[in-house]
Amino acid sequence: MSDSYDLVVIGAGSGGVRAARIASGHGARVAIVEEYRVGGTCVIRGCVPKKLFVYASRFRDLFEIAPSFGWTVDSRFDWPTLLANKDKEIERLERAYLSGLEGAKVEVIRDRATLTGPNAVRLEQAGRTLEARHILIATGGRPFVPDIPGRELGITSNEAFHLPTLPRSILIEGGGYVAVEFATIFNGLGVDTTLVYRGERVLRGFDEDLREGLEAGLQSRGIRIIYQTSIRALREVDDGVVASFSDGVDAPFGAVMFATGRVPNVKGLGLEAAGVALDEGGAIAVDAYSATNVPSIYAVGDVTNRAQLTPVAIREGHAFADTVFGNKPVAVDHSLIGTAVFAEPELASVGLNEADAATHGDVDVYIARFRPMQNTLSLSSERMLMKLITLKDGGKVLGVHVLGPGAAEIVQMATIPMAMGATKADFDRAMAMHPTAAEELVTFKAPTHRYRDCIRV
Numbered sequence: 001m002s003d004s005y006d007l008v009v010i011g012a013g014s015g016g017v018r019a020a021r022i023a024s025g026h027g028a029r030v031a032i033v034e035e036y037r038v039g040g041t042c043v044i045r046g047c048v049p050k051k052l053f054v055y056a057s058r059f060r061d062l063f064e065i066a067p068s069f070g071w072t073v074d075s076r077f078d079w080p081t082l083l084a085n086k087d088k089e090i091e092r093l094e095r096a097y098l099s100g101l102e103g104a105k106v107e108v109i110r111d112r113a114t115l116t117g118p119n120a121v122r123l124e125q126a127g128r129t130l131e132a133r134h135i136l137i138a139t140g141g142r143p144f145v146p147d148i149p150g151r152e153l154g155i156t157s158n159e160a161f162h163l164p165t166l167p168r169s170i171l172i173e174g175g176g177y178v179a180v181e182f183a184t185i186f187n188g189l190g191v192d193t194t195l196v197y198r199g200e201r202v203l204r205g206f207d208e209d210l211r212e213g214l215e216a217g218l219q220s221r222g223i224r225i226i227y228q229t230s231i232r233a234l235r236e237v238d239d240g241v242v243a244s245f246s247d248g249v250d251a252p253f254g255a256v257m258f259a260t261g262r263v264p265n266v267k268g269l270g271l272e273a274a275g276v277a278l279d280e281g282g283a284i285a286v287d288a289y290s291a292t293n294v295p296s297i298y299a300v301g302d303v304t305n306r307a308q309l310t311p312v313a314i315r316e317g318h319a320f321a322d323t324v325f326g327n328k329p330v331a332v333d334h335s336l337i338g339t340a341v342f343a344e345p346e347l348a349s350v351g352l353n354e355a356d357a358a359t360h361g362d363v364d365v366y367i368a369r370f371r372p373m374q375n376t377l378s379l380s381s382e383r384m385l386m387k388l389i390t391l392k393d394g395g396k397v398l399g400v401h402v403l404g405p406g407a408a409e410i411v412q413m414a415t416i417p418m419a420m421g422a423t424k425a426d427f428d429r430a431m432a433m434h435p436t437a438a439e440e441l442v443t444f445k446a447p448t449h450r451y452r453d454c455i456r457v
């Protein structure tokens, strides 16, 4: 067979796999090149293993309330068992991705790919060059690690999925969702956990009430949070690592993890050879159809840094394939993206936070704070928070924000009416389902601006 393709995709992650399968379905001859494992970040070392770890960590909260429901639990945790079962599930998913590609007649090539021109992809190990009518760059991102002395002593989320033993204590640097989720995971599994963040509160950009509630939830579970501080240096000691902080303090930890953001995977990709332009943040610059400045080359997913989320990469990959090979131009709408943080407590949001919504005109804010029913028999006083933000004029729903059990599942469904432009009256027309937490979203009566006014016990 010749080495000439209609499409060569670089990177078999969320965006690349979807694009390859859809393009092949449109009749294109497609090859996909992957240097590590098929499935990409989400499947191999992102969303999926993370959520499995989150499930593992949540048993601790459940064991705590179990006696109030009459259960006596003798609980012990075994890290190697979790690792082995997680690895088995990831291998199963990788095989499923691979057979999905093969079933779609996509040629899967295990190699590192670089661009050598607008229509040429070089396979580094095989030492041959593929000719491509179109090239899709879907190489994702990688963890950013600050350039400080001893940085090599820290781990990132990549290594956190493979630690041979659980450390006695861990210091996590960062304030984004990966930092917060891993703090929850380690804490739930019994590791003494400290979060250090240079900002003033975790989860910048999320609604302030959710941020405040999450912070309280993390602290009540024993996670130590140090704000407005960063790690200046790391040094190795017998039983771990000593971190030197920007405030002059030195402290020892069993392990240190950097969750300080992710950068687009563009290094050594040959973008210069092909003439592909980057934006000011170092991501590949694309238009609404994921086209780069080079007519034969497109890019989707984290490497374009539009929204670093799996469903977004998938949607962009699908839209690219429909546009270029399906004769159906599709521009992805990035204006309404729901997002969840699988911490403890969990939180999720779609639409505008209160501060941003207020810049769109006069708004009404509806807030309910209550103990989730699961906690009512126990001593747990943690409250759930449901928040709806609407335009005063006409009642259009601008934002839905939930903190507490099942937040992501609830908000996922709220994205549908939001995408349809629903109003408060539309939410009110929905019959409540009882007893649920989500019924609060369709039974709000009067707006409130201060949730302490509307605490329900």
Ligand SMILES: Cc1cc2nc3c(=O)[nH]c(=O)nc-3n(C[C@H](O)[C@H](O)[C@H](O)COP(=O)(O)OP(=O)(O)OC[C@H]3O[C@@H](n4cnc5c(N)ncnc54)[C@H](O)[C@@H]3O)c2cc1C
Pocket: 010, 011, 012, 013, 014, 015, 016, 033, 034, 035, 036, 037, 038, 039, 040, 041, 042, 043, 045, 046, 047, 048, 050, 111, 112, 113, 114, 138, 139, 140, 141, 157, 178, 265, 269, 300, 301, 302, 303, 307, 308, 309, 310, 311, 313
């Ligand atoms: C810890 C963690 C948790 C996350 N949790 C969530 C979550 O809960 N929900 C969510 O929506 N998103 C989550 N994400 C983000 C999500 O994983 C990414 O947004 C998504 O994987 C991006 O898909 P992609 O196709 O752009 O790239 P990726 O999935 O990263 O795939 C890129 C692929 O390209 C390969 N590659 C790179 N360079 C080359 C090359 N030169 N040659 C060949 N192959 C190459 C890589 O090996 C990789 O397999 C998480 C990420 C992390 C790190």
